[in-house]
Amino acid sequence: MIGPGDPDYEQARRVWNAIADRRPALIVRPSSVDDVIAAIRFAREQQLVVAVRGGGHSVAGFSTCDGGMVLDMSRMREVTVDPVRRTARAQGGAHLSQLDKAAQAHGLVCPVGVIGHTGVAGLTLGGGMGRLQRKHGLTVDNLLAVDLVTAEGEKIRASEEENPDLFWGLRGAGANFGVATSFEFRLHPLEGTVFVGMVAFPIDRSLEIALRVREFVGTHDDVHVAVYFTRSEELGGQPIFAVGAMHTGSADIAGRDLRVFRESSPLLDTFASRRYLDVQVMNDEASGWGKRFYTKAGFFPELTDELVDRCAGLVDTIPPGAELSLWAHGGAVGRVSDDAMAYTGRTAAFNIGAELAWEDPADDEARIAWGRAAIGALKAFMGTGTYVNDVVEADTNGAQIYGKAKYERLVRLKRQYDPDNFFRLNQNIKP
Ligand SMILES: Cc1cc2nc3c(=O)[nH]c(=O)nc-3n(C[C@H](O)[C@H](O)[C@H](O)COP(=O)(O)OP(=O)(O)OC[C@H]3O[C@@H](n4cnc5c(N)ncnc54)[C@H](O)[C@@H]3O)c2cc1C
Numbered sequence: 460m461i462g463p464g465d466p467d468y469e470q471a472r473r474v475w476n477a478i479a480d481r482r483p484a485l486i487v488r489p490s491s492v493d494d495v496i497a498a499i500r501f502a503r504e505q506q507l508v509v510a511v512r513g514g515g516h517s518v519a520g521f522s523t524c525d526g527g528m529v530l531d532m533s534r535m536r537e538v539t540v541d542p543v544r545r546t547a548r549a550q551g552g553a554h555l556s557q558l559d560k561a562a563q564a565h566g567l568v569c570p571v572g573v574i575g576h577t578g579v580a581g582l583t584l585g586g587g588m589g590r591l592q593r594k595h596g597l598t599v600d601n602l603l604a605v606d607l608v609t610a611e612g613e614k615i616r617a618s619e620e621e622n623p624d625l626f627w628g629l630r631g632a633g634a635n636f637g638v639a640t641s642f643e644f645r646l647h648p649l650e651g652t653v654f655v656g657m658v659a660f661p662i663d664r665s666l667e668i669a670l671r672v673r674e675f676v677g678t679h680d681d682v683h684v685a686v687y688f689t690r691s692e693e694l695g696g697q698p699i700f701a702v703g704a705m706h707t708g709s710a711d712i713a714g715r716d717l718r719v720f721r722e723s724s725p726l727l728d729t730f731a732s733r734r735y736l737d738v739q740v741m742n743d744e745a746s747g748w749g750k751r752f753y754t755k756a757g758f759f760p761e762l763t764d765e766l767v768d769r770c771a772g773l774v775d776t777i778p779p780g781a782e783l784s785l786w787a788h789g790g791a792v793g794r795v796s797d798d799a800m801a802y803t804g805r806t807a808a809f810n811i812g813a814e815l816a817w818e819d820p821a822d823d824e825a826r827i828a829w830g831r832a833a834i835g836a837l838k839a840f841m842g843t844g845t846y847v848n849d850v851v852e853a854d855t856n857g858a859q860i861y862g863k864a865k866y867e868r869l870v871r872l873k874r875q876y877d878p879d880n881f882f883r884l885n886q887n888i889k890p
Pocket of ligand 1: 475510511512513514515516517518521522532551552571572573574576577578579580581582583584585586587588589633634637638639640746848849884885886
């Protein structure tokens with residue numbers, strides 16, 4: 460336990476987003492499920508609000524609080540792999556890089572996000588998008604079971620067989636129902652090397668290249684594709700339209716498939732064969748702790764010309780350190796029914812995030828205002844749902860994230876498992 464008088468307190472209270480600068484009364488670091496239970500029971504007795512922390516990446520700052528208890532899972536990071544059953548078990552404080560390393564030691568992989576120091580817990584409980592989503596699905600699509608400590612301090616397991624209703628809700632609204640002490644995942648074979656990179660074009664070629672992106676996404680449904688509208692530092696601040704991809708086929712096949720972009724006279728081309736484990740941490744430093752960050756997201760049913768044009772226009776005013784990033788859904792993501800779990804947005808063609816990073820607190824207002832206005836200008840193109848892990852605004856309601864019917868089902872679950880709303884530092888389902 461660490462309190463405000465302790466020498467470690469200033470370090471221990473930090474979370475990834477520097478905007479979330481809060482002062483909890485107590486930081487507890489359990490090292491076992493029994494410790495988690497003791498902490499939950501203590502917090503209930505003392506009527507302390509509890510912020511559960513996995514990797515600390517919540518952009519909204521949900522894994523810290525003023526005056527309450529932070530339940531910091533960082534001492535529970537073990538990952539074990541069963542190579543015969545092709546499963547992994549990760550404790551509730553593990554980072555993605557630990558799961559990646561443990562699985563790749565056996566030539567296996569679980570589809571997770573793109574930054575190694577993100578927490579397995581928060582990412583999975585919200586959905587889990589990443590470079591393998593079109594090939595193997597979202598992280599939640601590969602989740603087999605969760606061990607949880609409830610608001611009453613009881614152990615409970617959720618899977619398709621045990622408490623299937625809770626399992627449905629955990630996969631997309633999971634931070635609402637308890638402390639996940641471990642997760643079990645299905646793994647897939649992956650040779651250690653992938654073909655990955657990005658090509659950048661002048662922004663006035665956006666429409667021409669977007670047409671190829673649409674064709675490519677439709678014909679290569681297991682290749683990760685993302686497009687970016689931003690200004691390139693490497694190109695002296697020039698507005699660009701970039702196409703990123705990760706292909707798990709051999710370098711020959713990947714090179715042939717991606718020729719359509721690479722042979723279109725890009726300004727930059729970073730494609731190369733790289734070790735998957737290196738790819739998974741290649742942006743870790745650039746996305747390190749301590750910056751200020753804002754994001755706002757939405758799902759697009761289609762990547763229309765009008766939408767591309769609108770995004771390109773937004774780059775005229777884009778602040779430094781910001782981008783509009785659109786990741787292709789489809790493939791394995793689209794093959795799961797949208798009703799299968801709480802996660803909503805599978806039928807979308809692309810998920811957009813307006814992402815802004817900066818350092819000076821004096822820039823907070825202008826940066827956040829730009830992000831809000833950018834997504835506001837694209838609202839007309841958006842479909843149902845919002846990716847819960849990208850929801851920062853306190854006034855976003857559950858129906859906007861999950862759609863009305865799913866939200867109502869989640870409210871019923873919340874009433875059953877956490878009627879007092881003990882777990883409320885999350886995109887909250889109010890009981
Ligand atoms: C740099 C960066 C990169 C990202 N990249 C991706 C990406 O590639 N793909 C993607 O899908 N998302 C991505 N995200 C979003 C990310 O998935 C969410 O921010 C996620 O909530 C982070 O999980 P965490 O455990 O690190 O965060 P935390 O801040 O620790 O927690 C996030 C939420 O989950 C709850 N929680 C944490 N641990 C537990 C637990 N053990 N049991 C119950 N509840 C818990 C918290 O209470 C909080 O509400 C990224 C975010 C950042 C900042």
